[in-house]
Amino acid sequence: MDDLLPGMLHLARDGEETLTRQLTDQLRGLITKGRLAPGQRLPSSRQLAQSLGLSRNTVSFAIEQLSAEGYLTLSAGRRPVVAEGLSLDRRKSSPRNSRAGSERINLSAWASSLQRSVWPPIHKERPRPFQPGLADEREFPHDEWSRCLRRAARNAPLRRGRPINHPPLQEALLRHLAVHRGIKAKARQILFVPTAQAGLALVANALLEPDDHAWVESPGYAGANVAFEAAGAIISAIPLDAHGMTIAARKETPRLIFVTPSHQYPTGRLMPIGRRLELLRFAEAAGACIIEDDYDGEFHYEARPVAALQGLAASPRVFYLGTFSKATYADIRIGYIVVPEALIDIFELAQRHMGSLTPITMQDALAEFISAGAYLGHIRKMTRLYKGRRDRMLQALAAEAGDRLTVETPAGGMQLLARCRPQSNDQQLSARLLEAGVVSRALTSMLYHRSGERGLFLGFAAWNDKEIDQAARILGQILR
Amino acid sequence: MDDLLPGMLHLARDGEETLTRQLTDQLRGLITKGRLAPGQRLPSSRQLAQSLGLSRNTVSFAIEQLSAEGYLTLSAGRRPVVAEGLSLDRRKSSPRNSRAGSERINLSAWASSLQRSVWPPIHKERPRPFQPGLADEREFPHDEWSRCLRRAARNAPLRRGRPINHPPLQEALLRHLAVHRGIKAKARQILFVPTAQAGLALVANALLEPDDHAWVESPGYAGANVAFEAAGAIISAIPLDAHGMTIAARKETPRLIFVTPSHQYPTGRLMPIGRRLELLRFAEAAGACIIEDDYDGEFHYEARPVAALQGLAASPRVFYLGTFSKATYADIRIGYIVVPEALIDIFELAQRHMGSLTPITMQDALAEFISAGAYLGHIRKMTRLYKGRRDRMLQALAAEAGDRLTVETPAGGMQLLARCRPQSNDQQLSARLLEAGVVSRALTSMLYHRSGERGLFLGFAAWNDKEIDQAARILGQILR
Numbered sequence: 001m002d003d004l005l006p007g008m009l010h011l012a013r014d015g016e017e018t019l020t021r022q023l024t025d026q027l028r029g030l031i032t033k034g035r036l037a038p039g040q041r042l043p044s045s046r047q048l049a050q051s052l053g054l055s056r057n058t059v060s061f062a063i064e065q066l067s068a069e070g071y072l073t074l075s076a077g078r079r080p081v082v083a084e085g086l087s088l089d090r091r092k093s094s095p096r097n098s099r100a101g102s103e104r105i106n107l108s109a110w111a112s113s114l115q116r117s118v119w120p121p122i123h124k125e126r127p128r129p130f131q132p133g134l135a136d137e138r139e140f141p142h143d144e145w146s147r148c149l150r151r152a153a154r155n156a157p158l159r160r161g162r163p164i165n166h167p168p169l170q171e172a173l174l175r176h177l178a179v180h181r182g183i184k185a186k187a188r189q190i191l192f193v194p195t196a197q198a199g200l201a202l203v204a205n206a207l208l209e210p211d212d213h214a215w216v217e218s219p220g221y222a223g224a225n226v227a228f229e230a231a232g233a234i235i236s237a238i239p240l241d242a243h244g245m246t247i248a249a250r251k252e253t254p255r256l257i258f259v260t261p262s263h264q265y266p267t268g269r270l271m272p273i274g275r276r277l278e279l280l281r282f283a284e285a286a287g288a289c290i291i292e293d294d295y296d297g298e299f300h301y302e303a304r305p306v307a308a309l310q311g312l313a314a315s316p317r318v319f320y321l322g323t324f325s326k327a328t329y330a331d332i333r334i335g336y337i338v339v340p341e342a343l344i345d346i347f348e349l350a351q352r353h354m355g356s357l358t359p360i361t362m363q364d365a366l367a368e369f370i371s372a373g374a375y376l377g378h379i380r381k382m383t384r385l386y387k388g389r390r391d392r393m394l395q396a397l398a399a400e401a402g403d404r405l406t407v408e409t410p411a412g413g414m415q416l417l418a419r420c421r422p423q424s425n426d427q428q429l430s431a432r433l434l435e436a437g438v439v440s441r442a443l444t445s446m447l448y449h450r451s452g453e454r455g456l457f458l459g460f461a462a463w464n465d466k467e468i469d470q471a472a473r474i475l476g477q478i479l480r
Numbered sequence: 481m482d483d484l485l486p487g488m489l490h491l492a493r494d495g496e497e498t499l500t501r502q503l504t505d506q507l508r509g510l511i512t513k514g515r516l517a518p519g520q521r522l523p524s525s526r527q528l529a530q531s532l533g534l535s536r537n538t539v540s541f542a543i544e545q546l547s548a549e550g551y552l553t554l555s556a557g558r559r560p561v562v563a564e565g566l567s568l569d570r571r572k573s574s575p576r577n578s579r580a581g582s583e584r585i586n587l588s589a590w591a592s593s594l595q596r597s598v599w600p601p602i603h604k605e606r607p608r609p610f611q612p613g614l615a616d617e618r619e620f621p622h623d624e625w626s627r628c629l630r631r632a633a634r635n636a637p638l639r640r641g642r643p644i645n646h647p648p649l650q651e652a653l654l655r656h657l658a659v660h661r662g663i664k665a666k667a668r669q670i671l672f673v674p675t676a677q678a679g680l681a682l683v684a685n686a687l688l689e690p691d692d693h694a695w696v697e698s699p700g701y702a703g704a705n706v707a708f709e710a711a712g713a714i715i716s717a718i719p720l721d722a723h724g725m726t727i728a729a730r731k732e733t734p735r736l737i738f739v740t741p742s743h744q745y746p747t748g749r750l751m752p753i754g755r756r757l758e759l760l761r762f763a764e765a766a767g768a769c770i771i772e773d774d775y776d777g778e779f780h781y782e783a784r785p786v787a788a789l790q791g792l793a794a795s796p797r798v799f800y801l802g803t804f805s806k807a808t809y810a811d812i813r814i815g816y817i818v819v820p821e822a823l824i825d826i827f828e829l830a831q832r833h834m835g836s837l838t839p840i841t842m843q844d845a846l847a848e849f850i851s852a853g854a855y856l857g858h859i860r861k862m863t864r865l866y867k868g869r870r871d872r873m874l875q876a877l878a879a880e881a882g883d884r885l886t887v888e889t890p891a892g893g894m895q896l897l898a899r900c901r902p903q904s905n906d907q908q909l910s911a912r913l914l915e916a917g918v919v920s921r922a923l924t925s926m927l928y929h930r931s932g933e934r935g936l937f938l939g940f941a942a943w944n945d946k947e948i949d950q951a952a953r954i955l956g957q958i959l960r
Binding site (some may be wrong): 024036064068069070071083084085086105106107108109110111114116117119120122123124126127135138140142145146147149150151153154156157160161162163193195196197198199200201205206207208209216226227230231243250253255270271272273274275276277278289301306307316317323329330332333335340342343346349350353354355356358360361364369370411 | 586588589677706823837841842854
């Protein structure tokens, strides 16, 4: 053997790898493949160095590395020995358990259910009209934002302390939310999470026990359903009327209620103050909490935005959920929750346990972007632009689809619901549109109770007039 | 009333707020406070404009806004009426449920348990010696990184498609991991999550069912325990020997096994190849998956880093978990998991459902930082620096603590375990050190089985020689 080993090694003196590394890798390979058998003794490092024409150091390093990794056993004054038990051969594994050892990995019930999940609709390609939920990122001041980011990254070494939620952003956002959304809170109540969905998961995990009942709007935002179901809750789908979620005592008392009062998702309806107060009274009496998702509350076209539910609540039962991804750009990946003051510490701990943290550099850049007025300036510019696009969209749909679609003018937001004839096949329609390059979401995919309502959910914010007209023409052709 | 209303309004013509806004807010306030009663008729907007000396438009806007919000009811040709049901008074809520309506919010069992959680140790102040787990961020090339970030943010409008895991970063990181950590994977198998903890939560939720058994090392990393417990699993604490986690069939078959084979956390021990293969065979036979946490696998001081378990596995049962926060800076908030190829789609869906996404701008900046060689350059520089600090720390501890502490030289990483006398009170020692400005973690807080082992977990990487000497002196004084 001592004579054979050098012949089994092929070291390239002009290779990219060092000789130590080549020798280590090749020796390890010979052991792994069984060409050097367990228990077998290697030549001494002196001998090996000599026969390979290497320095003693080179060989020693390789031997020590392989000993550290456990491939060789060393003992003082003796030659290295190939270690025992280095085979992955499955025949040696315990026969008792061998049936369990299939290649298949058992997923949890939750992960298995994802295979059937229709949420979220995934569009990996470049966005196309009328994909809902998108801001027009072409209009975002990327240069100004990139300067904020650079400055925040350069200032990182100067920052002291390590809060997970950056006080300057909490303060800047609170000033904005207090004035524009009627939020009443202390800055410390605002927590930053990677996405609004992570915020839903956080609240769901912190409040829901398995088999608790959670109310969602129907039609409504499926992201809430999946977050509550993941926490083990039973979903109660609550139908809407013209004022949004209908409130009435039902068989099961909810623990958590999810609503979108600013513009109901997807109908765009505003929940008026009477219903808001009714909802708050109901939640108070039932001991339920409310998640108020103000997903695109920044954009209002008719009047001043209606103040958020959170600011109305006398009791601290409302969790206000928002995101920067509509008023800046989708990739920013910062959402936020305003939590009740008494729960700040618990929710920050929950954030750490779930790992739902966002980079302070991003938070710092956003704080500057808001404080410098760039955030509000962008919102104002986009509000004018989006209002024009909404009107263009209403015109184009009226012209191309006539009375085949009924559209309620949304008072704000980035999308609208165009209703089709009851009981018609909106899924098929949506699929045909997609083939023709027009993205939509069928209303039935957002309905969680039996209902004949049908329609298409269409985004208007991210497309210019020409794109809107073109896509509306395609929609009209397919409808006829 | 028609005559009284103007006197209840106080409009400032030189105020910061517009007159419309002042009028809207004050009318809303009067309704909310009950000074305008439900059902009460307001003057017509023409009358109100006249008596207040305002333009008709100003008053109309305010009335329409309050109607949109639901405070007023409008009907054609009639004067506005204050809406009904605008009180939050709790006496009107259903008496049946009134007991549930306490101010207290019921947290889930998980959230309640957080109140007792000792993990993670939170140090909100500026880091102090010897806080474990910290890189020396003073040495990070913040300027170069901020240029990468700025460039990535400016290039955002050019990016097409919207994957949640950025292919250029997947490819750059895979090249690094393949060469330096022996990872065998396709680039698509790498998913980016906000933190390593979010990665643990993701794998735990996807694999564990309530009452499944999960193995963790004892002593070991508590972040794994809390993630598995949150998923409902039962933790089995597996004692270590000199080679790391001891493998033997136990009463309950584990579904998931968490190990830190590169440098065991906290002992710093390397798991040799024999034990690695034994673990893989065991997992294969048991049908269990393995999470290999390579939390600071970048830093090795004695020999070349030992290849990761992931690259050894013939079966796709190993999830490789890593983070950029040790080799760059803590705030970067990007961790990664290498998942089995067959599970890429499910895990990407799981990421979306949990909202565990990171900004593509950050991912893109990192891809450039790695591809330009800055990442490896920084790791090499820090490896030299940290090795020197480890040695300094060993010297300083030997000089100041003598045989009161027994330290195994860690072959890599950023921290070491200094053992105290068995059964001594390491928690009290750690608390006394903290008072004196020296941060440590008691070994008992990382032990999950009965054991007399005691010690202090100390970070050496983030402190210069002077800081190490000073803190070691304090440690010595307190020990004596």
